[in-house]
Amino acid sequence: MNEFVTQFVIESRELVEQATAGLLILEQAPNDAEQLDSVFRAFHTLKGGAGIVEFAAMERAVHGAEEILSGARTGKRALTTALVGECLACLDQVVQWLDVVEQTGEFPSSAAKPEAGENWLADMLERNAGVRARAATALQFIPDADCFYQGEDPLARITALPELLALDVQPLVAWPSLDSFDPFKCNLVLTALTAASMSEVTAHMHGHSGTCETRTISPLEIAPQDLALPSQARDILDAQRALLNYATPGNFIGFVASAGLTAANVLRSCARLEAAAIVAQATEKSLIENSTEPLRNCLSQLFSPKPAVDTETTRGSGRPEAATQTLRIDARRVDALVRLTGELTVAKNAAGHVAKLAQEEGNALAGVLKDRQVILDRLIAELQESVLGMRVLPLRSVLQRFPRVVREMSLNLGKPLTLEIEGDNTEADKAIVEMLFEPLLHIVRNAVDHGIEPPAERAARGKPSTARIGLRAARQADQVIVEISDDGGGIDVARVREVAQARGVATDEELRQMAEPDIIDLVFAAGFSTAAKVTELSGRGVGMDAVRTAVERVGGRVSIESRAGLGATVRFSLPFSVMMTQVMTVEAGGQMFGVPLDAIVETVSVPKTAIVGIGAAHAMALRNRTVPVVDLAAVLGLREAMSGEADATIVVTSVAGHFGGLRVDRIGQRLEVILKPLDGLLTGMPGITGTTLLGDGRVLLVLDIGELLQ
Amino acid sequence: MTIKLSAAGNVELTGICSSDEGEILLQHLLATPNIMVDWRGCEAAHTAVIQVLMATRPKLLGPPASVLLEKWVQPVLAATMDK
Numbered sequence: 160m161n162e163f164v165t166q167f168v169i170e171s172r173e174l175v176e177q178a179t180a181g182l183l184i185l186e187q188a189p190n191d192a193e194q195l196d197s198v199f200r201a202f203h204t205l206k207g208g209a210g211i212v213e214f215a216a217m218e219r220a221v222h223g224a225e226e227i228l229s230g231a232r233t234g235k236r237a238l239t240t241a242l243v244g245e246c247l248a249c250l251d252q253v254v255q256w257l258d259v260v261e262q263t264g265e266f267p268s269s270a271a272k273p274e275a276g277e278n279w280l281a282d283m284l285e286r287n288a289g290v291r292a293r294a295a296t297a298l299q300f301i302p303d304a305d306c307f308y309q310g311e312d313p314l315a316r317i318t319a320l321p322e323l324l325a326l327d328v329q330p331l332v333a334w335p336s337l338d339s340f341d342p343f344k345c346n347l348v349l350t351a352l353t354a355a356s357m358s359e360v361t362a363h364m365h366g367h368s369g370t371c372e373t374r375t376i377s378p379l380e381i382a383p384q385d386l387a388l389p390s391q392a393r394d395i396l397d398a399q400r401a402l403l404n405y406a407t408p409g410n411f412i413g414f415v416a417s418a419g420l421t422a423a424n425v426l427r428s429c430a431r432l433e434a435a436a437i438v439a440q441a442t443e444k445s446l447i448e449n450s451t452e453p454l455r456n457c458l459s460q461l462f463s464p465k466p467a468v469d470t471e472t473t474r475g476s477g478r479p480e481a482a483t484q485t486l487r488i489d490a491r492r493v494d495a496l497v498r499l500t501g502e503l504t505v506a507k508n509a510a511g512h513v514a515k516l517a518q519e520e521g522n523a524l525a526g527v528l529k530d531r532q533v534i535l536d537r538l539i540a541e542l543q544e545s546v547l548g549m550r551v552l553p554l555r556s557v558l559q560r561f562p563r564v565v566r567e568m569s570l571n572l573g574k575p576l577t578l579e580i581e582g583d584n585t586e587a588d589k590a591i592v593e594m595l596f597e598p599l600l601h602i603v604r605n606a607v608d609h610g611i612e613p614p615a616e617r618a619a620r621g622k623p624s625t626a627r628i629g630l631r632a633a634r635q636a637d638q639v640i641v642e643i644s645d646d647g648g649g650i651d652v653a654r655v656r657e658v659a660q661a662r663g664v665a666t667d668e669e670l671r672q673m674a675e676p677d678i679i680d681l682v683f684a685a686g687f688s689t690a691a692k693v694t695e696l697s698g699r700g701v702g703m704d705a706v707r708t709a710v711e712r713v714g715g716r717v718s719i720e721s722r723a724g725l726g727a728t729v730r731f732s733l734p735f736s737v738m739m740t741q742v743m744t745v746e747a748g749g750q751m752f753g754v755p756l757d758a759i760v761e762t763v764s765v766p767k768t769a770i771v772g773i774g775a776a777h778a779m780a781l782r783n784r785t786v787p788v789v790d791l792a793a794v795l796g797l798r799e800a801m802s803g804e805a806d807a808t809i810v811v812t813s814v815a816g817h818f819g820g821l822r823v824d825r826i827g828q829r830l831e832v833i834l835k836p837l838d839g840l841l842t843g844m845p846g847i848t849g850t851t852l853l854g855d856g857r858v859l860l861v862l863d864i865g866e867l868l869q
Numbered sequence: 870m871t872i873k874l875s876a877a878g879n880v881e882l883t884g885i886c887s888s889d890e891g892e893i894l895l896q897h898l899l900a901t902p903n904i905m906v907d908w909r910g911c912e913a914a915h916t917a918v919i920q921v922l923m924a925t926r927p928k929l930l931g932p933p934a935s936v937l938l939e940k941w942v943q944p945v946l947a948a949t950m951d952k
Contacts, residue, residue: 307888307917314916318941328945334924337899342891342921 161264167212168261169487174201174208175250175257176559182250183562186243189231195238199228202246205253214266215332217256223282224249236285237433245278247563280374283350287325292440292453294324294352294376296360301331302345302369309368313349320363322354352376388429388461395425400458403451415445419454434461490589493549498831500539500546501741501757507532507539508757508813515816547736552592554632554641555583560596561603561630568607575614575625576607585632587639588736591713595641595731598706598717602643602729603628605703610647610727620724622646637735644728650679650721662686679721683707712852714835740834742851742861744827745810747790748797751827753851753861760811760818762826767807770822779809779820786811788820789868795846812864819868834861872897872918875907879930882918883910891917898925908933914942923949 181198185191202225209217224246230236259267280297287294298320302313317326327350334340353360357375364371388396399418406414419442426435441457514532518525558580569576587595611617611626618624629644655678659665664684665673681687685704710717715733742753763781770779770788777788788809792798809820832851837844848863872890875881880897898904898921906922907930908914914933919942922929926949932939 302916307891307915312888312915314919314942315913318937323941326941326945327948328919328923330923337895337925340895340921340924342895342917343888345916345920347916347920347923 164212164260164264167208168257171205171208171253171257174205175254177201178205179247179250179563180559182243182246183566185238186240189238192232195228195232198246199225199232202228212266214256214260216266217253220249220252223278227282227285239433241281242285245281248278279350280376283325283327283352284376286327287352288436289440290324290352291437292444293354293447295354296357296373297352297376298350298360298364298371298373300349300351300364300367300369300371302347302349302367304344304346306345306368307343311345311368313345313347313367313369316364316367317349317351320351320353320355321359323351324354325352326350388426388431392425392429393461396422396458396461400455403455403458406451411449411451412446415442415451415454418442418458419445422454422458488549493546493589496546497550500543503539504543504757507535510535512813512816547588550589551586551736552589553583554585554587554592554595554639557592557595557599558583558630558632561599564600564603565607565628568604572607573614574607574611576611577625577627579627579629581630582632585634585639586735587733591639591715591733591735594709594713595733598709598731599630599641599643601703601706603630606643606645606647606727606729610645610649612648616648634735635732639733639735641731641733642728644726646726649723649725649727650682650719652678652721652723655679655681659684659687676720679719682719683717708852711835740851740861741829741831742859743810743829744859745791745821745823746825746827747823748792748795749824750797751857751859752791753830753832753859754810754812754821754864755848755861756829758812758814758864760813763809763811764806765809770807781811781818781820784818786818786820787868788822790822791862791867792824794867812868814865814868817865817868819864821864821867830859832859832861871911877907879905879907880927881910882906882908882914882933883912885912886914886918888915888917891915891921894918894921895925898927903928905930908938910934911938914938919946922946926950 178198178201181194181201184194185198188194202221206218206221206225209215209221227236227242227246228238231238231242236242256267259265279299283297284291284294300313300317302311303309306313314328317323329348329350331346331348334346355363357373360373364373399422402414402418419438423435423438423442426432426438438454438457441453445451445454511532514525514528517528522528561580562578565576565578568574606628607626611628612620612622614624617626627646629642631640631642631644633640652675656670659678659681660667660670664681664687670678683703683706685702687702687704707717710731710733713733715731717729717731719727719729721727741756743756743759744751744753746752765779765781770777777790778785779788780786807822808824808826809822810826812819812821830853834849834851837847837849841847841850846863846867847860849861851859851861853859871884871886872880872882872893874897880894882894886894894906898906904927906927909931911933912935923946929943929946929950931943933943
């Protein structure tokens with residue numbers, strides 16, 4: 160990928176983030192001119208970037224959204240939830256394209272189709288609101304460039320569409336300069352709205368050359384935020400709806416016209432201008448079709464319980480613009496630095512050993528060497544700390560993805576939600592930040608899906624209809640705490656008990672002895688899922704046990720607290736920095752163990768005869784030094800000492816200046832792992848310094864060489 | 870020939886303008902910058918001709934003779950001029 164494109168991808172991603180955050184704020188506060196400007200600028204810059212790298216499809220898509228925002232800026236149109244949704248959809252498409260560009264270094268070929276990602280339909284309806292009520296079908300026609308040679312006249316074909324209501328013609332790509340303009344090449348996108356049905360339109364367009372997309376236009380919909388009306392207004396509207404039931408052929412026109420007019424006036428007086436316009440159109444449609452249906456349906460929409468979306472991000476007042484002095488560094492370079500620092504530690508340890516040898520031999524330089532060694536030790540420790548500090552990221556990058564996620568969940572499940580994010584400046588190691596999204600998402604999904612009650616039930620329990628989801632992050636000593644709380648129904652302990660029993664997660668006897676918190680903790684057990692109904696959101700077979708595994712893998716803990724009827728809080732306690740330990744895996748007695756790499760001097764293969772018994776122990780000579788040898792499998796009690804065979808594989812280790820040899824069956828690979836100290840029953844077990852999870856989920860015991868060789 | 874220079878110094882579209890006349894119209898417009906296009910006599914125009922008008926955005930003298938052109942094509946051209 161060339162440098163320009165790389166830069167383009169990085170910058171575009173930042174702009175998408177900026178625009179997304181801004182749009183979500185705008186959805187709540189459509190009059191925030193500063194936010195609107197910021198979002199508009201982000202879209203504008205995105206478009207500019209796409210232009211520079213000549214990514215025409217993205218340029219067009221972003222241009223569409225920019226037009227909407229431009230309209231909002233000049234006050235020509237209000238920024239409704241639907242329009243914000245369109246802009247967000249546009250950004251989603253951009254992100255998808257960026258992913259493809261990043262992976263392949265090429266601009267996605269699917270994007271060559273100009274209609275991809277563009278929401279031409281919404282745009283067209285927006286611009287032709289006057290005919291919205293009558294429109295039944297929309298189409299976008301992009302004739303082939305050489306269609307003129309085939310005797311095609313696209314414009315004539317479209318203007319001859321039955322019951323054409325609106326027409327828009329745009330250049331497919333921006334007009335070239337006139338001297339290079341080819342009048343024989345068709346460069347148009349024709350978009351039309353018609354009252355004719357889909358089948359009529361399809362029949363009319365039969366035999367065209369080019370791409371033609373037709374869509375059925377759904378009946379009028381009133382934007383969800385227009386639904387919250389004062390009760391008196393609702394009463395009047397309801398009365399108009401009732402009035403329609405009494406319309407007879409004789410009084411039809413009078414009834415419909417007066418009901419429609421009254422309803423529109425009520426909406427206008429509540430400043431619901433868009434809804435009022437829609438009602439007026441429905442009235443007109445009712446009069447034309449001689450049926451009360453359109454107006455009745457339209458009024459009914461005002462009473463349908465659609466959720467109001469209430470997503471909120473905490474916004475630092477006057478957050479300074481990103482003028483901080485930061486450098487963009489490829490994460491791989493930082494990782495390389497971390498690795499090198501690790502190597503340096505190993506080298507430092509070796510140097511320490513040399514200093515000790517010099518001292519033993521009474522070398523004159525021993526004292527100086529020792530002094531230098533101490534300084535080196537301190538410097539390398541500092542270096543390691545600052546290098547690991549480079550991997551620290553704010554949790555914002557994860558948490559800021561949630562307002563969108565929650566917004567969608569709220570719409571999909573019909574549960575109004577507020578999201579409160581706190582402490583998104585809290586920092587943690589990159590590895591922690593990166594692994595956090597999936598488990599958090601799972602918990603949030605569970606909370607929304609199972610925790611939060613449907614609005615009706617909430618009302619019955621005397622709770623506010625808008626539920627609250629809280630995401631809090633904070634630093635506590637060397638831990639990072641992330642909490643996900645909800646004010647839903649809490650965890651149903653009786654149900655957990657029932658399910659645990661039914662699924663064999665715990666026996667009757669065990670359950671009887673468990674305290675309530677222990678029972679609640681069972682939701683993290685493998686094979687447990689309380690979802691009575693599998694929904695799109697959760698219950699996809701990945702249980703809470705996956706969450707616990709993911710968190711424990713980086714050395715964290717998960718706990719849950721629930722109060723019946725008041726909600727639940729899931730708490731992740733994560734280590735602030737993840738110390739990566741390099742280990743080498745070895746096999747002994749059919750099991751795999753890890754040996755810390757900084758304890759290993761070398762690995763050798765020696766003939767069996769080189770190992771001789773000295774009293775009860777064994778030793779071998781290695782480069783004029785006697786090295787005690789321990790059979791790893793035997794010392795761990797896995798089997799009797801080995802005998803027979805020709806060669807023995809020995810891992811030569813050095814801990815605090817003492818050499819030792821571990822006899823193993825086989826040597827595995829080098830791994831970088833996160834070492835987790837032993838806890839629970841294993842605490843204080845000799846010979847084991849910690850455990851780590853392997854990629855395949857197996858537990859790797861990492862040996863404490865010093866203790867083993869004692 | 871349905872596209873020609875008029876006595877008033879405008880480009881005049883009359884009758885039914887076919888697809889190959891887009892080229893002729895373009896030549897006229899390139900030859901004389903800021904020339905007006907009089908399409909009051911135009912009864913129908915092929916997409917190719919309209920496309921030239923969209924790309925070059927000359928001042929138009931209308932309305933055209935055809936109702937279809939006046940109702941659908943004129944607003945499209947007017948929208949182009951606004952940009």
